[in-house]
């Protein structure tokens with residue numbers, strides 16, 4: 001069956017490839033190409049809807065991180081999309097195999113709704129190709145007041161060895177470094193990871209790739225997701241109760257396509273469509 005649905009998730013399968021989406025958060029849990037897993041999911045990830053999922057592709061909306069002021073300041077880190085249970089809207093196309101998930105205020109807890117009391121419609125589309133995963137988040141304001149948002153696809157890529165991995169396509173880009181608390185322009189052609197990294201690369205013009213030993217593992221292209229966050233907690237992963245095993249940081253890198261360095265204002269009736277396509281090469 002190309003689409004299998006349970007009470008808690010939806011799995012698409014096509015010619016040896018598959019993608020599994022948890023209704024909680026519309027969080028992609030697994031993406032396999034030729035039977036090989038491409039995403040990192042913590043062994044201690046909580047999948048019962050009581051917490052955001054540690055791994056796969058959590059969706060960040062309407063705030064990235066924690067706002068210190070403004071209308072999203074009372075929301076939890078990374079907003080409510082990853083904390084809410086989405087509705088499965090069904091299949092939209094057969095080739096490529098595409099399904100959609102929806103979220104509106106009625107799907108969000110009363111507490112989170114009152115923390116951010118705006119009307120919104122999110123449609124998350126997941127499209128499985130033979131070696132590609134295309135995700136698109138359509139954000140609509142059906143209400144009568146404008147609101148501002150940030151959004152991001154918080155993708156945890158599975159990698160064989162963090163010591164061999166580099167992110168390319170970031171040379172010359174302005175960085176806000178959350179570890180060193182400095183701003184600078186990236187000088188490296190290959191951004192490598194040898195300690196905790198938490199950086200927001202702003203307005204990245206080029207497609208970004210993840211390589212291992214010089215060979216491309218993933219090519220990432222983006223539309224309306226101008227920024228790229230690179231995050232690896234390194235040994236600090238042990239401070240997260242839901243991150244296991246303790247050595248898991250060696251097998252993951254978050255390269256997150258987002259619109260987070262500025263706020264986007266959505267007027268009544270407007271829609272913003274953000275798209276990310278990931279191609280797996282090895």
Ligand code: BG6
Pocket residue numbers: 052077078154178198199229231256
């Ligand atoms: C990244 C942020 O996007 O997400 C990091 O840049 C943060 O600062 C990380 O630590 C994980 O966030 P969370 O809320 O899922 O633990």
